[in-house]
Amino acid sequence: MTTGTTRDTESLPGKATRTVGSGPSQAVDPAGAADPADLAGATAPIEAFQPVKSAGRTLDVLEALADSPRRRSLVELARDLGIPKSSLHGLLRTMIQRGWVEADVTGTRFGLGVRALQVGAAYLEADDATGLLSGVLDELASRFGETVHLGRLDGPHVVYLAKRESVHPLRLYSAIGRHLPAHATALGKVLLAERPDEAVDRLLSWPLPALTRHTVTDPELLHAELATIRARGYAVDREENTEGIVCFAMAVPLHSPAVDAISLSVPAARLGAESEERIVAALRAAVGQVRAARSLLAGA
Template sequence: MPRLTPAVVRSLDILELFLDAREGLTAPDVARRTGLPRTTVHEILTTLAARAYLKRDEATATYHLGLSVFRLGNAFAERLDLHAVGLGVARAVSEACDETVHVAILDGADVLYVCKVDSTQSVRMVSRAGGRVPAHCTAVGKALLAHLPQDELERRVEDGLVRLTPNSVTEPVALARQLKEIRTAGLAFEYGESNPDVSCVAAPVRDHTGTVVAALSISVPDMRWKQRPEAEWATLAADGARHLSTELGSA
């Protein structure tokens, strides 16, 4: 194990206390929670406040996270690349099931495939990174639509719901019912709605703010979809989306 600097460890321990302290903490609060001497706590709090990692409210003598923490978080977020990170996670999920895995985002009323990893099997879904499909016809799109505010959802689908296959959902009431179920379950399914011979499962991906920014899906030809319990496909997709969310900074 690498040698750690005790003073830095104490400072970080104190700083991390504020992650869940929305009302702030006083110096006695910090001393009580860390077990550190009050003089040590005072010195560290004063130093962190001087560097804007904490901000002291003089009226209440409480400390809160400061601007420097916000700047660090933004710098980290800006360096995250959904395509690069998503491709690595998609590869891992695809290797676990040998099926096609997509990571997608919303673009208007469509989903845009940010990255794709193909199954190695000869019969597989045909698509491409950079391709677009009406969101309401795909599991990955429904996983994204389900987490939009109602007014934004209505705006995105105001031109109507196109039909790609006989199974496509084209009635707004039916779509709304599905999206409500998806929000509750945290998973979206699609059975031959964009391709008549393919079933899919998808789960939402969140960023460091907790916002749904993408979704990860597994697309399986029906001849193999039924070879595993549906719950197994769901677990693979949910675990992959959770992993990608973690990589994007989601708690």
């Protein structure tokens, strides 16, 4: 691997640093006592915080690898992330040593390592909502034999936290951890509808991408649909995320506004005349169970 002969350097402060609370690093003297003038800055507004460049670059690399369906080369990552190859080479070697990144047999293409899987699994194991809703997902999947998801709003996207597979060969492809535009999914739309239009406009990234020819991307049409969702209590994605798949979703009342939702996805070819009524009734019953068990969630 060619890394070049130049090396990026970042200026280092003359004093050692440590972190006080959640604010920026504070200067300390050799004995470890914090400078009072620096401590005063610990309560400064969050806007004054300056991210650590090396930490930001490391996270950029991990997020780029997570978003890619294939391994990435050093040249691709350096170009897409704007990181000099010499600096990126050092970051990748460090992350490979720690298990966060893996290289292929040629040592030239990189993907996420097993450590990333371990941390992701730990997140799900520690998440109260995932555990609380496990039985609800099982019940819906058993009753309908279709794909069931638990999703969480993450900025302008929705991410799958849990799923139950359909028993049919023809089914929706999905994976835990996958991010999708919130406006193009039933899960995302029902969670957007929990928020006022002004908050939705700030949350989404305009212009909205179209995943299929059915995706709603016009702001006025989307706001009108969100109003309908608020009135009826559930959202429908009619082939807006994937051609041939219809999805129904309802928000889970664990927080206000809700951040989690459950959904059931059905191929349009299997959607009968009374299917929507049955699915919505089942989702309402499931949400009712969660509302009754809400006290079990820590901090609810």
